[in-house]
Amino acid sequence: MRTLMKILLIHGPNLTCSADASPRSTATQRSRRSTLRFRRAPRAAGAALLAFQSNHEGALIDFIQAEGWDADGIIINPGALTHYGLALRDALAALSASIVEVHLSNVYKREAFRHTSVIAPIAAGQIAGLGWQGYLLALEWLLAKDAAPT
Amino acid sequence: MRTLMKILLIHGPNLTCSADASPRSTATQRSRRSTLRFRRAPRAAGAALLAFQSNHEGALIDFIQAEGWDADGIIINPGALTHYGLALRDALAALSASIVEVHLSNVYKREAFRHTSVIAPIAAGQIAGLGWQGYLLALEWLLAKDAAPT
Amino acid sequence: MRTLMKILLIHGPNLTCSADASPRSTATQRSRRSTLRFRRAPRAAGAALLAFQSNHEGALIDFIQAEGWDADGIIINPGALTHYGLALRDALAALSASIVEVHLSNVYKREAFRHTSVIAPIAAGQIAGLGWQGYLLALEWLLAKDAAPT
Amino acid sequence: MRTLMKILLIHGPNLTCSADASPRSTATQRSRRSTLRFRRAPRAAGAALLAFQSNHEGALIDFIQAEGWDADGIIINPGALTHYGLALRDALAALSASIVEVHLSNVYKREAFRHTSVIAPIAAGQIAGLGWQGYLLALEWLLAKDAAPT
Amino acid sequence: MRTLMKILLIHGPNLTCSADASPRSTATQRSRRSTLRFRRAPRAAGAALLAFQSNHEGALIDFIQAEGWDADGIIINPGALTHYGLALRDALAALSASIVEVHLSNVYKREAFRHTSVIAPIAAGQIAGLGWQGYLLALEWLLAKDAAPT
Amino acid sequence: MRTLMKILLIHGPNLTCSADASPRSTATQRSRRSTLRFRRAPRAAGAALLAFQSNHEGALIDFIQAEGWDADGIIINPGALTHYGLALRDALAALSASIVEVHLSNVYKREAFRHTSVIAPIAAGQIAGLGWQGYLLALEWLLAKDAAPT
Amino acid sequence: MRTLMKILLIHGPNLTCSADASPRSTATQRSRRSTLRFRRAPRAAGAALLAFQSNHEGALIDFIQAEGWDADGIIINPGALTHYGLALRDALAALSASIVEVHLSNVYKREAFRHTSVIAPIAAGQIAGLGWQGYLLALEWLLAKDAAPT
Amino acid sequence: MRTLMKILLIHGPNLTCSADASPRSTATQRSRRSTLRFRRAPRAAGAALLAFQSNHEGALIDFIQAEGWDADGIIINPGALTHYGLALRDALAALSASIVEVHLSNVYKREAFRHTSVIAPIAAGQIAGLGWQGYLLALEWLLAKDAAPT
Amino acid sequence: MRTLMKILLIHGPNLTCSADASPRSTATQRSRRSTLRFRRAPRAAGAALLAFQSNHEGALIDFIQAEGWDADGIIINPGALTHYGLALRDALAALSASIVEVHLSNVYKREAFRHTSVIAPIAAGQIAGLGWQGYLLALEWLLAKDAAPT
Amino acid sequence: MRTLMKILLIHGPNLTCSADASPRSTATQRSRRSTLRFRRAPRAAGAALLAFQSNHEGALIDFIQAEGWDADGIIINPGALTHYGLALRDALAALSASIVEVHLSNVYKREAFRHTSVIAPIAAGQIAGLGWQGYLLALEWLLAKDAAPT
């Protein structure tokens, strides 16, 4: 492994962080704050963070194919693609990076269709329901992963 | 509510209205005629109509995030995304606009997979099988909605 | 087709319009107001409207067999029979009239058993969730239907 | 057993035999012709035939409770109640008469919901798809039943 | 609440109490004895009991709409309508009365289709398998209900 | 159609008619008696009857391919192949003969797997539960079929 | 039967009656009050009441094996074991005592997994949703049971 | 048909052929080699080959709408869209071209979700598990198709 | 591998090639023509072709056990056994030969039971819907297989 | 029971014991060794062993009908027919002999379709996963069965 870890932070549909988003979407707001804190964390730990968001499943796959092959870790909140994005799954499954699936809310408390993840079986693990801190915990785990057997 | 209602008309995959579409697709032709009549209607009623079509689920979400936050009503024919577009559903669910799901054909007469809509549970209502007039009826309902309790 | 269209307005169980109904049932109240407005509409359009309500599936079928064979259009809110009234379905399926199934509420937001309609596959179309205006829209469509290919 | 057998011929919803029925319903016509031939047959065999048709499940049960307790055989085409008429089933199950369920068409060639009969498990047997002759064959079997072990 | 409680006792299909019923139906007999004891009980407790039986789902709904809106309690054995009487359910759900669903036999020991009740989710509670005494226990509970928090 | 009708009588596995069968199998005995009466009937009616029994699905298909192409009617009790003999179904479906599926017992009263027939959807009709007379009734129907529209 | 009836009152997991339970659990409080009233009732009726509660399925079975073999009646609220306690079911099924399953709340209004009881098929009956009075009604039924045929 | 056949070769998500793809993806490599051989084949046969790959379902539909209306044949490996790309299916279903669905691996040996294809019911046929040669065989079939009835 | 490849061509029930087959079965005719062309092809390629057809699953297994152990490739159209021939599957699974499952028609366009193949998971691949040419393509693939990694 | 017990040893498809079987099939080898040991065992115990193997379900039924009616015990490994051989089941169910179903491997560790046995419900018991010794244990049990109540 290289001295500087390369970690991808991927957000799926409806998890936009841009400034012009509707002020009504609290999910958007929370995600934005989370990302701000998130981006500061890896710098101290000597890791390079590359963030990407798209509402297009195809664009997420394009990004994964372009940047994923030499990534050490991937933190992904696939949004609703969690439940049917099989093409996204195939793109992630082709990588050797450790993948952590993160959900802001506890999906197991919501609609039945949100209880199934097509991404989880090809990820290293899953963090759900712990809010924006879920991203920080996933990052922490990726950074600490070398020091411990899984 | 503002003096001029803002209404979005959204068409999903394969419901293209452009002039270069294949002449063999009768669905396309009917949709085009419908849109022409449809666009003339709201002007008389003092409403602004904004139409968008895309074969890309991501582009539909991009449009909804850009234009949906201050829309008063949405008329959407999600095409085949009706049955699996959970990301589209999440984008629509974040809005406060009244949403009417429209299908040209009676989907309950067709293949079993067309009997399930992931959009319907977050819409105000659904019109199916009434052809291009379904759009006009949906528009009429959105315009009349202030005058009556739902 | 005859000069004067014959349109049936059929309400199933628990959608009573009579004056002696319990004042607590808001569904009943809404249905009554809807019917009043509804009855005025077709007169202007030169159509004869024949309304019928019953809590008995058998009585609905008796009515359909007596009045349906020369009807041009049928607007039906089958109430809970929507979900299991297969005999009602067979009675309607034997007619040549265009049938529009109307539901006051968005049944797709309610209990799972309300998501399935045994009537929809034999209807021309369905309007759900648009309140009492759903009846007016259905009527409008039936009246306009000659002028446009379905 | 009495000298004169008492046999009930019961038709469920939409299997009306009355003269004023819609001429478009071929099922009705076929049923009517069948009944005419049917009624002549038992007289020669010294059996009393009592026929009843209703679109009301409740009326069918009323008839069965009034006339079924001393009937020797029952020929029933429950129409669409075949698939959900559990109350009709309970009424029939309380009798000691031999019951033959008859369907004009081969229900196993039609919609999936017609493949299940809630009546069949409490009947002696079922005849399906043999048209109006199914009634004659059922009658023949009921008349011949004493002479042979089932 | 008024001084004199109004309690409805409703029996569904095949639970007839009339004297001319078939002597073979033991369920009928048991129901009749139960009703006799049952009718004597509320008089002592200062409650008015109104009993109704019908084999017609529609008639049950007619009765509920006529008498249910000012009832304080309802004891109902829906018979086989327990399993598919969604219109009956809707009629009951519109009331404010406390509803107790009673079954003479333990339906959970019988055919699989009897294990599901469409009435139970809108009732206060259910008593099954305790024979005709189930009615008395339901009545006792309705009479005592004011004195204790549920 | 030729002057002399050709009718095939086909029995599937475990419905052997031979004299050396186990005396314990009452199904076998009943089937044997049935066949004896059955064989006498068509001669009077001027029809040629060709009977075949095999425990081998392949042998049943061989027979159908050899004798079925010019048969006018087929009476078949497929035994347990009723429930999984898809190859037998394909063999029968290739014929133009009218096919009547017969079961000695009421299969709808027995194990759940016996409630499904893969043969019924390609047959003209089905007779179940009427014992050995079911064969005679099927024969009668095939012979009378010319005289009446199905 | 002996002069003094032996009745077991069994509570499953999370239905503790002890004084040190968390004051936040209202289910616990209600159960405690219910038990107090409950224990006073049988003494007047000349029956011996033996109460037991455990969070351990195994301990419930131990108790049933030790005290159940000569019990005349069992009132059991199995708590969540209702839905998966097959070993508890087997222990109860081995007894000759009349068993009444009691639930404080109407389980049919709650999560789907609470709609299925593995205990109900081996009980005499079930009382659900009638609060702590459900225990009293069950007791009353057990005491009165000798005087009436089930 | 025109002298020069127009054949589209369409690859769905994760089946990229570009030179900058990750060297770890063997599926990518195999697909690339396959395409090279594939492109040489039709030139000899006098057919024009138009190839397109995208990770975006929408882009695949855009391409099909632009180039598909006058295509004679389509060879498509939809990747993971095979299992949920209903919009892609609708786009293909609108064409008159013969469509062959090709999978490099035997999808029936892999995860259960890969056993279902929403594309297959609207294709002429399917080739699976024959590696990159599957494309050549599909091409061969399209070229030879005129010479033989399907 | 030996100089001369040994390839088995196996047809299941109802895919008879014999001259005495019914002229009405077009499937039979097509299969026959296909086999004729098919048999000429391998000779040029230096492969020995051994063809077998049977309506008996057992006979197909007997043949596979006798001839399959040293076969290099197997082309099999199992007919309806595709969907339930688990014994045939076990026989094929014991071989080391490459197996290609071929269907004349696109089974995914036909009855639901034809969408499942118990053979496909143990085959190398599947060709469906390409008519008699499917056999030639399968043969071509088996002959070319040495030259390329799967 | 006779002095000399008659025990049938029946092997279904792909469990051939003949010398010419493929040397690659280890299941075959194991089965052969097992049979050799098996055949020696009953002789010492004074029982007559009759063994039969066939790849044809029909031949297995023929054998059972010829030899099963006076057999005292049956040891059967139905191979893949375990999962769909309903005709085989019917043949066995007609016997009075005690039947033990034996599987060499633990079918519950293998493909899901192997977890269901249509034979088990009509057998006395089942031994699975204990290799060739399963046959010996089944034999031992049959021989010892007289001495102990089941």
Add this chain to the structure above:
Amino acid sequence: MRTLMKILLIHGPNLTCSADASPRSTATQRSRRSTLRFRRAPRAAGAALLAFQSNHEGALIDFIQAEGWDADGIIINPGALTHYGLALRDALAALSASIVEVHLSNVYKREAFRHTSVIAPIAAGQIAGLGWQGYLLALEWLLAKDAAPT
């Protein structure tokens, strides 16, 4: 392997062997007799037998963790835990001992929930329906296991 084999005999809930068990439970009696014979058998074979019964799943796991790590074989009748004791399964799966699951009765003849075993997939094999001799056969197999390849 050590000279003296260590074999655990584990009984789950309701399979108590103690002297004070209810005399009504015949299952208990049979289990007791079985255990007595069972305990005598291994002594002759030079194996140490350690028996344990508990109605507590937790106690069974405690025992397995304390005694299972150096056991050579385990014979377990999990009682009703067979169907839901996933924690018991996990405890057993952590061992290297050969495990035989034994059921006194043929569970495949009883209620549907008894047809599924969560233990079977992690056991070596299963013996069901052979009564108390099932234990002896399991013991015999464990003792003989060294002498033969599985």
Add this chain to the structure above:
Amino acid sequence: MRTLMKILLIHGPNLTCSADASPRSTATQRSRRSTLRFRRAPRAAGAALLAFQSNHEGALIDFIQAEGWDADGIIINPGALTHYGLALRDALAALSASIVEVHLSNVYKREAFRHTSVIAPIAAGQIAGLGWQGYLLALEWLLAKDAAPT
């Protein structure tokens, strides 16, 4: 909230930390190491940690009822009870503490029954597949929770 947080660490069946556990269970070893690190962490953060492990669901509930009512946070790895421990779920659901469900392995990569958690819907969130660090991350989240809105 009190100055010193009270956090419970609960391990379900087969997650024993005691020194005498089998050395073969690597899950046990990993869990032990995890617990050691885990216990040191909260001391620095000024939180009191109370750990408990049991193989008994009942004992886990006893512990939760005794210590949970004033706990601020709960970290629980329910082991196999995750999938069926509804009583454990009810015990946890009665608390006001924040609950984090932790799994050492990615349960979504394992057997299908491990994909469903009855605990997750009543927890704040879930961490799976991140090994022993999952506990530390859960602890970190509980400690940081006050500082951020969920």
